[in-house]
Amino acid sequence: MIKIHTNVVKKVSEENYRVKTIEVEHALEEALPGQFLMVWMPGVGERPMSIGNGYPLTMSVANVGKVSAAMTALRPGDMISYRGPFGKPFAVPKDAKRILVIGGGYGVVPLYFLAKRAKENDIGAVAVLGARAAKDIIYEKQLFAVCDEVFITTDDGSRGKKGTVMAEAEMLIRSKKFDCAYACGPEMMMKAVAQLCRQHGMPCQVSLERYMKCGMGVCGSCVVDGKTVCRDGPVFSGEEALAMGEFGKAHRDATGVLHER
Numbered sequence: 001m002i003k004i005h006t007n008v009v010k011k012v013s014e015e016n017y018r019v020k021t022i023e024v025e026h027a028l029e030e031a032l033p034g035q036f037l038m039v040w041m042p043g044v045g046e047r048p049m050s051i052g053n054g055y056p057l058t059m060s061v062a063n064v065g066k067v068s069a070a071m072t073a074l075r076p077g078d079m080i081s082y083r084g085p086f087g088k089p090f091a092v093p094k095d096a097k098r099i100l101v102i103g104g105g106y107g108v109v110p111l112y113f114l115a116k117r118a119k120e121n122d123i124g125a126v127a128v129l130g131a132r133a134a135k136d137i138i139y140e141k142q143l144f145a146v147c148d149e150v151f152i153t154t155d156d157g158s159r160g161k162k163g164t165v166m167a168e169a170e171m172l173i174r175s176k177k178f179d180c181a182y183a184c185g186p187e188m189m190m191k192a193v194a195q196l197c198r199q200h201g202m203p204c205q206v207s208l209e210r211y212m213k214c215g216m217g218v219c220g221s222c223v224v225d226g227k228t229v230c231r232d233g234p235v236f237s238g239e240e241a242l243a244m245g246e247f248g249k250a251h252r253d254a255t256g257v258l259h260e261r
């Protein structure tokens with residue numbers, strides 16, 4: 001059954017110069033970390049958005065185009081409509097003791113929800129948070145609240161360690177035991193994490209982003225190697241993703257045309 005909701009925006013807060021967090025007056029209790037909603041902005045369009053928290057329902061949106069601009073213009077008291085939750089969530093191994101989350105850009109949003117749920121279930125979480133520069137970092141405070149340790153990296157060295165998330169991820173995988181690693185962010189980063197985990201024989205899950213229209217496996221816009229990212233994913237095991245010819249190489253636009261990355 002498809003659930004369509006319209007509710008009141010309770011709070012809007014600024015994460016950085018282009019990302020806003022929207023809290024909705026709705027306890028979406030069935031939402032699981034890694035799942036997403038199809039958010040509809042009337043007269044503008046509909047886009048998938050990760051769930052950053054189930055109750056209160058929270059999403060964070062980067063202003064990069066039409067729909068995201070309309071979402072970041074929302075104010076407390078406005079109405080917001082969405083369908084879902086959709087998609088396969090992150091899976092945490094039974095009896096897991098500690099997980100590693102590796103996020104870049106707004107990819108950190110579902111990973112925060114995952115780390116928060118882990119903490120509620122007495123599972124430790126360590127985070128590596130990557131961004132281009134200090135001004136791009138989001139969810140730092142939120143991650144510190146739910147993780148045992150948080151490592152920050154920036155491409156230009158303006159915050160934390162200079163470089164990508166990979167050096168910190170490798171150092172952590174070599175020095176501590178994790179039951180699973182979870183990556184969400186730019187696809188090249190997720191590919192590098194999946195390859196690193198393969199080298200170390202460590203389970204890993206990644207969350208893919210593809211152009212989506214229906215969000216529920218009907219239209220085929222987001223198909224990659226015969227799998228719908230919206231219904232079979234967006235979360236895939238690192239091995240499943242590495243077996244996809246398009247992973248880290250290409251993506252389709254709104255009209256279905258394939259573009260090399």
Ligand SMILES: Cc1cc2nc3c(=O)[nH]c(=O)nc-3n(C[C@H](O)[C@H](O)[C@H](O)COP(=O)(O)OP(=O)(O)OC[C@H]3O[C@@H](n4cnc5c(N)ncnc54)[C@H](O)[C@@H]3O)c2cc1C
Pocket residue numbers: 036045047048049050051059060061062063064065066067068069106109208209210211212234
């Ligand atoms: C499962 C899933 C979860 C997602 N979760 C989130 C989330 O939590 N927060 C969030 O902000 N977005 C998220 N997205 C991306 C979101 O669905 C839209 O793609 C994004 O908001 C752009 O839509 P738009 O209408 O604003 O831009 P459009 O008008 O469609 O695009 C305008 C321009 O922006 C470029 N553009 C499109 N997307 C991006 C991007 N992501 N980064 C940089 N440039 C881009 C396009 O190439 C185009 O040139 C998610 C996508 C998926 C598939």
